[in-house]
Amino acid sequence: MTNPDPKPAPARPRLLRHLPLALIALVAVIGAVTLREYISFETLRENRAALLALRDSNYLALAGGFVAAYVAIVAFSLPGAAVASVTGGFLFGLGPGTALNVLSATLGAIAIFLAARAGLGQVLSARLDASEGRLGKLRDGLRQNEVSVLLLLRLVPAVPFFVANLLPALVGVRFATFAWTTALGIIPGALVFTSIGVGVGSVFDRGGEPDLSLLWAPQVIGPLLGLAALAALPIALRAWRARRGI
Template identity: 60%
Template structure:
């Protein structure tokens, strides 16, 4: 095997590892990273937290980073757990930090394995592909915040797209951290109220983010993020 194919394979190994673990985890961990597991172990978790607060914070963030970084099932449950263990604040800070770190792992793996080469090809292409690349480049901040603020965009996809179009690392990290705060705050607050939910023997309403009083403000933020792109279009047409 020549050196070039070997180097290409080595660059793709982190992304291959992430995808492999994600597939295995989807079949083996779904029953463990669940609301039922959290409900069954809630007293033990609270007891351990009270006795080892800083250790619990560190272990929680590390586990959350692994869940997101390897696209394992249970990210929503992890967010609820952050609220349950640490209240809305500082729980939301722990959740958003861990999710951002995990997202950055995926971003770097995708950029190292595919993104840099693909972005260079798109930059050197012509026609529609080049126009799409140029459009993203001209409005990177707006696009990055939009894919974070619109609930319909899957988190994994929002981590991959920036890597494949050559977004700088610092822009990805900043937009991810700030862009996931609204949704993270909603689910963390739901997690903070799990004590009452457990007492009633119920399950939390995870569709709350689509309730009008939650969804409309988030869409308003998305519209604000899209405003610079709209203004640029009007300037071009003028």
């Protein structure tokens, strides 16, 4: 007696895999419409005295709340990531503020990565693994230069943060590699935004707004591009060796 043909996998579990990413997209749209006016430097200006008082009375509680809020901003691609980074410097100073900013942004990025990999990432990664021809060469190139590409995505300021979180999940980047390159690659930018936050109190006292254009100043963008070029060097060397047959 032969066994009946196995039933196809139910569609519902497959759809459930896409639920986390769909939820992120939904919250991102709602947040973009409703929260833009609330997560702002004006809000920080109006509440700075209360925040400083809370920091002085319960440092750990404020630090934990800050990390939770920043993780939510990054994980759901809400507006205000730059404001959060500046706030970290304002409340906690350059060293602790940078550490909290990097930790929060990394955890939020990991949340997006895992949500994307559980859904679309599984499908696209499997297709990429099974592909040949140009797609196969692209797959092999990405795998060989995984670390360099991930660091470039973090170091080049023109790449939106959420794009640098989604793309690695969709092409099957290893989780551990994604996590440590994210934490390492965002440190230079975090230092810049945190340092702006350290002096934001005096800016508010003068009635001004934090100048985020500092990121594009030659003394800032130059070293960032230098680090990006250093990250791209292994890619260039592998391409040169491949052409020379070395």
